[in-house]
Amino acid sequence: MGGLTVLAALMQRLPDQRFIYLGDTARLPYGSKTSASVVRYADQAAQCLVERGVKALVVACNTAAAVALPSLRNRYPQLPIFGVVEPGAAAAVAAADESGVLVLATETTVLGGAYQKCLLRQRPALRVFARSCPLWVTLAEQGGGSQLDELSLTVIKTALRGFIETSQTIVLGCTHFPVFRSHLLHLLGSDRVIVDSAQTTATVVAAAVGQAALHEQSTRSVDPMQMTQFLATDGVDRFRRVGEYFLGQVLPAVEWVDL
Numbered sequence: 001m002g003g004l005t006v007l008a009a010l011m012q013r014l015p016d017q018r019f020i021y022l023g024d025t026a027r028l029p030y031g032s033k034t035s036a037s038v039v040r041y042a043d044q045a046a047q048c049l050v051e052r053g054v055k056a057l058v059v060a061c062n063t064a065a066a067v068a069l070p071s072l073r074n075r076y077p078q079l080p081i082f083g084v085v086e087p088g089a090a091a092a093v094a095a096a097d098e099s100g101v102l103v104l105a106t107e108t109t110v111l112g113g114a115y116q117k118c119l120l121r122q123r124p125a126l127r128v129f130a131r132s133c134p135l136w137v138t139l140a141e142q143g144g145g146s147q148l149d150e151l152s153l154t155v156i157k158t159a160l161r162g163f164i165e166t167s168q169t170i171v172l173g174c175t176h177f178p179v180f181r182s183h184l185l186h187l188l189g190s191d192r193v194i195v196d197s198a199q200t201t202a203t204v205v206a207a208a209v210g211q212a213a214l215h216e217q218s219t220r221s222v223d224p225m226q227m228t229q230f231l232a233t234d235g236v237d238r239f240r241r242v243g244e245y246f247l248g249q250v251l252p253a254v255e256w257v258d259l
Contacts, residue, residue: 001028002060002061002137002140002174002177003061003175004021004023004060004175004247005176005179005196005198005246005247006060006084006197006198007021007060007228007247009199009201009202010201010202010205010206011224011225012202013205013206014205017209017224017227018228019224019227019229020049020052021228022045022048022233023230023232023233023239024232024259025233025234025235025238026233026234026235027233029137030063030064030106030108031105031106031107031137031174032106032107032134033063033108034108035112038063038064038067038108039071041064041259042067043071044259046059046072048231048259055079055080056080056082056208056209057072057080057081058082058205059072059081059082059083059084060175060201061084061175062085062088062106062114062175062197063105063109063174065084065085065114066108066112066114066115067108067112067114069081069085080208082204084201085118085197086118087200087201087203087204088115088195088197088201089122089171090122090200091200092169093123093126095193095195096126096168096169097168098127099127099169100126100129101119101128101129101169101171102166102167102169102170102171103115103116103119103128103129103131103170103173104130104133104136104159104170104177105130105131105132105133105177106132106133106137106174109132110130110131110132110173111132115128115130115171116130129166129167130173131159131163133159133174133177135159136155136159136174136176137174137176139151139152140176140177140180141176141245143245144179144180145179145180148182148186153183156180156183164188168191168193169192169195170184170193170194170195171195171197172194179245181194181196225249225252226252229255230251230252230253230255231254231255231256232255232256232257233257233258233259234256236254236255236256239251239254240254
C-alpha cells in the first residue's frame with residue numbers, strides 16, 4: 001500500500017510514462033516477515049511485472065528494497081531496478097548535521113540495518129539512530145495521516161519516545177510514512193529535515209530514465225491515471241479504498257492477480 005506514495009511522486013516527475021503498479025495485498029505487511037520470505041515474494045512480484053513488459057522496475061517498499069534488491073538485480077541484469085533505500089540515505093547524508101540521522105522504519109528494515117549501513121558507507125562518522133514503528137503501518141492504512149487525532153498523536157509520540165530532542169534529520173524509511181510528514185513537523189518543529197524516500201526515489205528514477213533514453217514524450221496531454229494499471233493480489237475493493245490515502249486520489253479499476 002505504501003508504495004503508492006512512490007507512485008504518486010513518479011507520476012508527478014514522469015507524467016508521460018505508463019506505469020504498472022502491483023500491490024501484494026495478500027501478503028502484507030512485509031515489514032514483519034523473515035528476509036527469506038520477502039526475497040521470495042519480491043521475486044514473484046517482479047516476475048509478474050517483467051512478464052508484462054516493463055522497461056524499468058521500482059521496488060517501492062523499503063523492506064523489500066533492503067532485503068531483496070541484490071537478488072532481483074542478479075536475476076534481471078538487463079533491467080534497470082531501483083530501490084528506495086539508497087536515494088533516501090544519500091539525501092539524508094547530504095542534509096545531516098552533527099546531531100545525526102534518525103531512521104523511522106519497519107522492524108525488518110531496522111533490524112536488517114540497510115539504512116544504517118548505507119548511511120555509514122557514505123559518511124562513516126555520522127551518528128545514526130533507528131527506531132521501528134510497526135503500528136504506523138496500520139495507522140496509515142486506517143487513514144491516520146489525514147488528521148492528528150488523539151489516537152494518531154499517541155501512536156506517533158510513543159514511537160518517538162527518547163528521540164524527540166535528538167536528530168535534526170529524519171528519514172521516513174517506510175513508504176507508508178510520508179502520510180505522517182505534517183504530523184511529525186507539528187510534533188517536532190518545522191525546522192526538522194524530513195527525508196521522504198518516495199520523493200528522493202522519484203528524483204533518481206526520473207534522472208535515470210531520461211539518461212537511458214527511455215522517456216517517451218507524449219504529443220498530447222494525458223491524465224497519468226489513465227496511463228496507469230493497478231494490480232493487487234487480494235482485497236481489490238479494500239486496495240482501492242485504502243489506496244486513496246496514499247495516492248491522494250481515487251483509484252480506477254484494479255485487476256486481481258495470483259502470484
